[in-house]
Amino acid sequence: MRRLYLQIYLTIVGVLLLFGALASTAWWLTSGEHEDRASLEGLAALVAEVLPAADRRAELETKVAQLGRQFNADITVRGKGGEPLAHSGEALSGTAHSTTGSGWTYGRGGPLLALSLPDGRSLLARMHRHRHGIGWLGGLLLLAVAIAIGAYPVVRRITRRLERLQTRVDALGAGNLEARVQVEGCDEVAELARSFNRAADRIQRLVNAQKTVLAGASHELRSPLTRMRMAVELLPGDERPELRTQMARDIAELDELIGELLLASRLDTLDHLSNREEVDLLALLAEEASRTGAEVSGQPAVIRGDPRMLRRLIRNLLENARRYAGGARVEALVRALDGGGARITVADRGPGVAESERERIFEAFYRPPGSTETDGGVGLGLALVRQIARRHGGDVRYVSRDGGGSVFEVDLAKG
Numbered sequence: 170m171r172r173l174y175l176q177i178y179l180t181i182v183g184v185l186l187l188f189g190a191l192a193s194t195a196w197w198l199t200s201g202e203h204e205d206r207a208s209l210e211g212l213a214a215l216v217a218e219v220l221p222a223a224d225r226r227a228e229l230e231t232k233v234a235q236l237g238r239q240f241n242a243d244i245t246v247r248g249k250g251g252e253p254l255a256h257s258g259e260a261l262s263g264t265a266h267s268t269t270g271s272g273w274t275y276g277r278g279g280p281l282l283a284l285s286l287p288d289g290r291s292l293l294a295r296m297h298r299h300r301h302g303i304g305w306l307g308g309l310l311l312l313a314v315a316i317a318i319g320a321y322p323v324v325r326r327i328t329r330r331l332e333r334l335q336t337r338v339d340a341l342g343a344g345n346l347e348a349r350v351q352v353e354g355c356d357e358v359a360e361l362a363r364s365f366n367r368a369a370d371r372i373q374r375l376v377n378a379q380k381t382v383l384a385g386a387s388h389e390l391r392s393p394l395t396r397m398r399m400a401v402e403l404l405p406g407d408e409r410p411e412l413r414t415q416m417a418r419d420i421a422e423l424d425e426l427i428g429e430l431l432l433a434s435r436l437d438t439l440d441h442l443s444n445r446e447e448v449d450l451l452a453l454l455a456e457e458a459s460r461t462g463a464e465v466s467g468q469p470a471v472i473r474g475d476p477r478m479l480r481r482l483i484r485n486l487l488e489n490a491r492r493y494a495g496g497a498r499v500e501a502l503v504r505a506l507d508g509g510g511a512r513i514t515v516a517d518r519g520p521g522v523a524e525s526e527r528e529r530i531f532e533a534f535y536r537p538p539g540s541t542e543t544d545g546g547v548g549l550g551l552a553l554v555r556q557i558a559r560r561h562g563g564d565v566r567y568v569s570r571d572g573g574g575s576v577f578e579v580d581l582a583k584g
Contacts, residue, residue, distance in 0.1 A: 482558065
């Protein structure tokens with residue numbers, strides 16, 4: 170993943186390099202562009218007076234060499250037709266300004282001063298001082314490096330705050346409603362942090378209010394349910410026994426739903442387990458399996474946890490397997506894990522769960538496609554299994570079974 174601070178930092182460095190390149194190009198291309206044309210023409214006239222005639226080649230060579238030493242320059246004199254007549258230092262080539270007058274032209278190695286002499290000859294000169302232009306470019310480079318070094322901590326400081334904000338957003342999304350970010354500075358990032366904290370506060374209040382209402386409503390429903398059960402039991406006569414049975418079944422299902430809602434609300438508000446005891450999972454599994462007829466095997470495994478919650482976890486797993494096994498045998502296994510902890514495995518030969526549904530079945534009130542209310546259950550059983558497992562430092566997962574069926578594996582920490 171490309172980090173934001175690297176993108177910003179590399180953008181700054183790239184802009185600096187582009188600026189240096191453009192400035193260097195402009196310097197090379199426009200060096201002397203604004204020189205006084207009259208001064209250059211005057212200089213050309215003076216040079217023409219100093220230089221011997223073209224037919225005096227030896228004297229011309231001597232004078233050009235003397236001028237080259239005096240001005241520390243490479244000098245080349247060309248005739249009217251552009252043929253070289255004499256030179257000092259490196260022989261220069263470029264476009265003489267015979268028709269446009271004296272000025273700057275361009276040749277190999279950089280800009281050249283071109284003088285059009287009154288007698289039709291031309292002179293090309295390149296001052297050695299131009300070769301030190303690399304020093305100017307080096308200065309630009311050093312400036313770019315200095316700015317790059319200075320910009321790094323500024324860019325990193327801004328993006329580090331964004332990274333901390335992202336971490337807290339991820340924590341909030343994972344269910345940590347206490348997640349907040351420290352507000353640093355007075356810029357847009359700081360305002361974003363304040364907005365996140367305000368949103369997190371509101372989310373926490375809304376979730377807590379929802380949990381409070383749910384727990385309160387579930388608790389209050391218990392009283393009318395109890396009265397309804399007593400009323401059904403006190404109904405006179407034996408008329409319509411099927412109606413009495415259906416009402417009793419509905420009341421029992423509603424009572425189970427309320428019980429699981431209360432437990433789910435309690436688990437949501439728990440930061441840690443207040444009641445921890447040593448629990449023999451094999452013994453607990455054997456007790457619950459006797460109610461459903463499941464076959465139990467394994468080895469004794471003792472962990473520290475809440476016995477009531479662990480009993481509910483095992484009961485929900487066994488009831489879920491019995492419900493979907495279609496009368497087939499349900500197998501339950503306990504084994505100790507290396508390094509502590511234990512694994513509970515419940516397997517059946519039911520229809521199994523499609524791969525796309527294997528995580529959704531642990532969501533509250535979720536029913537697999539094709540299931541009906543007559544199958545029983547309220548859609549909270551497996552959600553509670555996951556909540557209880559996570560409160561005990563573990564988790565639950567679904568595994569398909571060879572030959573058809575389902576396997577639920579619950580890992581629990583030693584405590």
